[in-house]
Amino acid sequence: MTEFELIEQAQQGDKEAYIELIRIHQRTVEKFAFQCGVHNCDLADVSQEVFVKLYRFLHQFKHDRFTTWLYKITLNATRDYYRKEQREQAKEELLSALQHIPSASAEKHVLNFEEDRLLHNAIQTLDEKYRYPLVLFYFHELKYEEIAEVLGISLSTVKVRILRAKEKLKEVLLEEGSVENG
Amino acid sequence: MDEQQFDKRMALLKKSYDRIEPQLDPVDVVVQIEAEEVASTKEIVSLPQKNPNKWKNPTVWVASIASVLIVGVLATSYIIGPPTTxxxxxxxxxxxxxxxxxxxxxxxxxxxxxxxxxxxxxxxxxxxxxxxxxxxxxxxxxxxxxxxxxxxxxxxxxxxxxxxxxxxxxxMTPSEIFKMWEDSSVGKHLPFSDSFDYFKLYANTANEIASYYTSRLTDYSKILTTDSNHFPKELKHLISTANKQYIELQSDGQFRPNPLFGEHASSYKDNIHPDIVGYFKHLATGSLLVGGDLRLTASETAAILVMYEQTLLADSFTDSPEYMVLKGEYENTWLALLKGTESFSTHTLDGHITEEYKAFIMRVAEGEFGMVMQETAQTIVNELKTGKSLTLFQLTAYDVWMGVLKKRYNPETNTQYGATEVALDEYSIQLAQQIYNTYKQTGDMTVLNSLQPLNVVSLYIYALSQQDYKVAQQLVMDEVVGTEIPKFSDMLIFSDLSETKGATITIKATVKEEEQRIFGQSILFRIDTMTNDLGESQFRIAAIN
Structure with missing residues (x-):
């Protein structure tokens, strides 16, 4: 069964088809949520929220790109996660603590290498307007047009934000001393 | 860190991300959906929380086991696919x-x-x-x-x-960056943060190019003070080349990027977000002080500081290098202006206040040069009547910065700039929360009465999300008509507010796509002015649809 057929089945209330759709896309959702700053221990909850929301308005889906739609919902769920749980503050404290004790993190169980954890944490310090396009470009290989669609911004803004995100990330990495200048 | 190193690290991180094990059990999703379907009532209140004891329900077990079995069959058919080339x-x-x-x-x-x-x-x-x-x-x-x-x-x-x-x-040349900026904002005002990104992109490149052009002026140092019509052909060509990038030769013999104020300014200048203008002015002007003294007259200097003030009040990224530089320039120049310099002295040789200084400080006190230093100048003016000003004597850069901070967090000055559309993001929610808290703590009606229409609606929505109907009621007219808004606990169910001005002001609160099934596509607010007992008018919600 193709993805489109699965969507059609799910629209008609076929829960098994919907479960299959979830299986196809859950890694994308979980990875994106994690890269956007959701903690490892909350990934299942946030992803569950995403797929519940997705189901609620699945009947509205026509011929749009399903994954673009999914990214949008995940993004909103991630933002809600921050606000509802007031995680931003906790995140800052965590990141601040991580600068001194880099390995004492829940992310340690997810990212095995110290270098990866440092980079992951550095990405989390970026403002969301830089973080999201960077993540979608580098880790999800979305085209600029797709990023523009997901984030609801213009193509040129996407380009500028990715450039700025890279600059900022390099600054953070240099400040942390995890790379050498040059 | 070069591009290669950067991309390599990102690629390695990507591989690590790809190794993350899935955590969600899809069956849980279906269980929650089914639980919500069962719990769905006629009420329009939001969905129930996840039930931690869901597995105690036998029907859930049956549904789940069945689901898993079917998924197993489906998954197998997915795994055994045709071989690929x-x-x-x-x-x-x-x-x-x-x-x-x-x-x-x-x-x-x-x-x-x-x-x-x-x-x-x-x-x-x-x-x-x-x-x-x-x-x-x-x-x-x-x-x-x-x-x-x-x-x-x-x-x-x-x-x-x-x-x-x-x-x-x-x-991209600086002029191409400007063109890209212009293209990206056709038919709309770009928000401040995006405008800042373009500014930075332009400024980084244009500054380096301007420095190079300035270095080429060494051969012409003696000619520069003469009539430009008599400049040699090569110098004229250099100036013309620079002008095409909105870089101009200034009276102090330096090339500086000046895309907004100069003779060769970009045609896009009128559409630029006004809060970003301070950065451009600083880029075009350079330091206002040379050796501790003013480069321009006191009035000219203060007029430039007004532009810096608007940017310092509006930019929320106060730790960016650009902000820090502008802040330092603003503080030091105001200190020089108020305390006096060699060419702009506060006192005559016999110890009297100079007439020039008196006139200047009076203009600052009257608000001609912005609001940040107005209050301080008023105090100085009053104190100087007695011959001495302790405030002036003790004034430091920190006091100037405190003046900026006081205005930054004053809700009355914190209105959304001329926008017809405002995204309901973290920042605007914080702003609504700030106004809400100020009103709740002080009970001061002037906080509500000074709100602009967009802020009235934003605060109304915020109050509803807090289930604070008392505050919400303060923002609507007594005879308000319209439909009842479903209960919600999160302002983020809305994506943005857009304002339309006609015979009346209408503000549309657009509901996020995934919430539209519950809350509809949007809620319309009609805003009217009402007059209080003191004859002051204020914006209130007159109708909700």
Missing amino acids: VQTTEIEQSINYEEWLVDFTKKYEEKREEMRIELDMPEEEFNKLSTVQMASSSLNHLKSRKAEFLESQIINDDFTQSMEWSVMNYL
């Missing part, structure tokens, strides 16, 4: 990649040379520009990491196009 595809893609890289390198070289000629820079100097170095580094990166890109290209056919953009974006 991966090897053939890889060879084809490899050839395509080689061809693309040759073509793109040619395109890159052409664009690079075009830019160098347009800027009229010798290769050695042109190659020093950081943006050119970034472009070169990005291109080399493509050459040296073919295998990795090849892998990416198989996944995404348009990857190469994105790569082209990421390299070519570095090869």
Whole structure:
């Protein structure tokens, strides 16, 4: 069964088809949520929220790109996660603590290498307007047009934000001393 | 850290992300959906929370086991798919990649040379520009990491196009950056943060180019003070080349980027977000103090500080290097203006306040030069009537900064700039929360009465999300008509507010796509003015639809 057929089945209330759709896309959702700053221990909850929301308005889906739609919902769920749980503050404290004790993190169980954890944490310090396009470009290989669609911004803004995100990330990495200048 | 190092680390992190094990059990989703369907009542209140004891429900067990069995069958059919011709595809893609890289390198070289000629820079100097170095580094990166890109290209056919953009974006002249800015904002006002990104992109490149052009003036130092009509042909050409990038030769013999205020300003200048103007003015002006003294007259200097003030009050990223520089310039220049300098002294030789200073401080006190220093100037004026001003004596840069901070957090000055559309993001929610808290703590009706229409609606929505109907009621007229809004606990169910001004003011609160099933597509608020007992008018909600 193709993805489109699965969507059609799910629209008609076929829960098994919907479960299959979830299986196809859950890694994308979980990875994106994690890269956007959701903690490892909350990934299942946030992803569950995403797929519940997705189901609620699945009947509205026509011929749009399903994954673009999914990214949008995940993004909103991630933002809600921050606000509802007031995680931003906790995140800052965590990141601040991580600068001194880099390995004492829940992310340690997810990212095995110290270098990866440092980079992951550095990405989390970026403002969301830089973080999201960077993540979608580098880790999800979305085209600029797709990023523009997901984030609801213009193509040129996407380009500028990715450039700025890279600059900022390099600054953070240099400040942390995890790379050498040059 | 060069492009190659950066991309390598990002690629490694990507691989680590790809290794993360899935955590969600899809069956849980279906269980929650089914639980919500059962719990769904006629009420329009939001969905119930996840039930931690869901597994105690036997019907859930039956549904779940059945689901798992069916999924197993489905999954098997997915796993046993037809074999793919991966090897053939890889060879084809490899050839395509080689061809693309040759073509793109040619395109890159052409664009690079075009830019160098347009800027009229010798290769050695042109190659020093950081943006050119970034472009070169990005291109080399493509050459040296073919295998990795090849892998990416198989996944995404348009990857190469994105790569082209990421390299070519570095090869933009300052005028091209401005053009890109203009194109991206056709028919709309770009928000401040996006405008700042374009400013930074322009400023970084334009500053380096302006420095190079200034270095070329050493041969002409004696001629610069003469009539420009008599400048040699080469100098005229240099000035003309710089002007095309909105870089101008200034009276102090320096080339500076000046895209908004100069004779050769960009036609886009009128559409630029007014809060970003302070950064551009600083870029075009440079330091207002030379050796502790004023470069311009006190009035001219203070007028420029007004532009800086607007930016310092509006920019929320107070730790950016650009903000810190502007802040320092603002503080030091105000201190010099108020405490006096060699050419602008506060006292005469016999110890009296100079007439020039008196007139100036009076204008500051009257608010002619912005609001931040107005209050301080009023105090100084009053104290000087007795001959001495302790405030002036004790004034430090910190006091100037405190003046900025006081105005930054004053809700009355915190209105959304001329926007017809405001995204309901974290920032605007914080702003609504700030106004709400101020009103709740003080009970001061002037907080509500001074709100602009967008802020009235934003606060109304915020109050509803807090289930504070008392505050919400304060924002609507007594005879308000309209439909009842479903209960919600999160302002983020809305994506944005847009204001339309006609015979009446209408504000549309757009509901996020995924929430529309519950809350509808949007809620319309009609705003009218009402007059209180003191004859003051204020905005209130007159109707909700």
